[in-house]
Amino acid sequence: MQLKKSDVKRQAILETAYRLFRAHGFEKTSMTEITAQVGGSKATIYSHFPSKEELFVECMMAALENYMSGTLKHLDASRTDPRLALLNFGSSVLNFICSPEQLEVRRLIIAEAARSGTGKLFFDKISALRAQLSAFLAACMASGSLRRSDPELAAEQLGAMLEAEMLEPLLLQVREDSPDDRETARAARRAVDAFLRAYAPESQQALQLEQCSN
Amino acid sequence: MKAKTEAKRLEILNAASEVFREVGFERASMSDIRARIGGSKATLYNYFPSKEKLFFEVIHQAKTQELEEAAGGLHPEADELKQELLRFGQKFLTVLYSSEAIAVRHLAIAESRRSESGKLSFERAVLPIEKQVAEFFKKVMKRGQLRTADAKIAAIHFLSLLESELMQRTLLGVLCSVKPEAISGAVRRAVEVFMSGYQRR
Helix, strand or coil: CCCCHHHHHHHHHHHHHHHHHHHHCCCCCCHHHHHHHHCCCHHHHHHHCCCHHHHHHHHHHHHHHHHHHHHHCCCCCCCCCHHHHHHHHHHHHHHHHCCHHHHHHHHHHHHHHHHHCCHHHHHHHHHHHHHHHHHHHHHHHHHCCCCCCCHHHHHHHHHHHHHHCCHHHHHCCCCCCCCCHHHHHHHHHHHHHHHHHHCCCHHHHHHHHHHHHC | CCCCCHHHHHHHHHHHHHHHHHHHHHHCCHHHHHHHHCCCHHHHHHHCCCHHHHHHHHHHHHHHHHHHHHHHCCCCCCCCHHHHHHHHHHHHHHHHCCHHHHHHHHHHHHCCCCCCHHHHHHHHHHHHHHHHHHHHHHHHHHCCCCCCCCHHHHHHHHHHHHHCCCHHHHHCCCCCCCCHHHHHHHHHHHHHHHHHHHCCC
8 A cells, every 4th residue: 555645754753753753852853843854844744743842742642653553452451361451551651661761761751741832732642542541441351251340440550560660670671671571571560460359350359259258 | 158057058948948838839939038138149059059049958858757757657566567667657648748749759860960969869768768667667677577688789779659649740750749549549459459468477
């Protein structure tokens, strides 16, 4: 399939902006400079992205959104066992966000978000991604494989537990090497198992309690 | 230039802490701080190259101490484990989500490539707290109040659950300060989920 001309342009703008923002930060990168490097007019850039803020958010989130749309497709409550689906999802997400480039992007987002007023835009994008996880959890709750509860809160808690073991030392550069697949799979398993115990359907919890007291 | 001493360093930190408390970070100046301890500006800058660095040190030290006190207050022999966790969670988040602590954490991540602040922050604050909470869980598991599991992982899961509703929002600047009611709600929800994930069945 061939990309439309305007899509090619849009992609070129995103790539150039991504490179410049990463090299110089938000403040020191201007739309003029991005235009100069992409070629064409400023008007063209503004027809794709209404402001520097929006361009910044789009290009910083592009890789993550791309990756997540592929990974989230596998979260299908009607087809797979929830545990297996969450384990695959968890380790796949961890592998991606713990890569050196994504860590650098995350640091940059955190460093610039509050200062440049882009925090809300980033948060909305992240929330939209998380909404797909909560939709999956809501379907599990509806089918009885998880107990009924607030799926959005559950998605936030699962996300936090998945990241808990590895993200902070990587983000703070305490740890320089990237975790390998085995390590991310193990962290995902521990998080998903604790999460599933916490959200086990009540009937199962009662059953387990009974077994325990016998 | 004279060799740096720990006593002088502490004197500067104390003076800076007073100045920050009195006039706030924005209005505080290196001159105000120097005026309080005497000596030359060069000496002050030799210890701390910027007001930001000084702020980081002052707040980091104070908050770490408060967090350690909160974790030290966890009693494994308490009858009501849930109450212990609620009490600790409330203190933990109140300290960690004060506006100064949010600012320092933000700096630690943003500056981690250029300076040691991220690393120091992890080694001096994150790890010791994790360890204290893990010790607590280890004893609690031994007493049979939680299922037997890796206590260190349990501690990491518990702390991340406590922060799950707040961390992203504050790091992105969507939330600048957190109200006490928001904290108690977050703590209650986190403790409930943690307890059901780690209780004995």
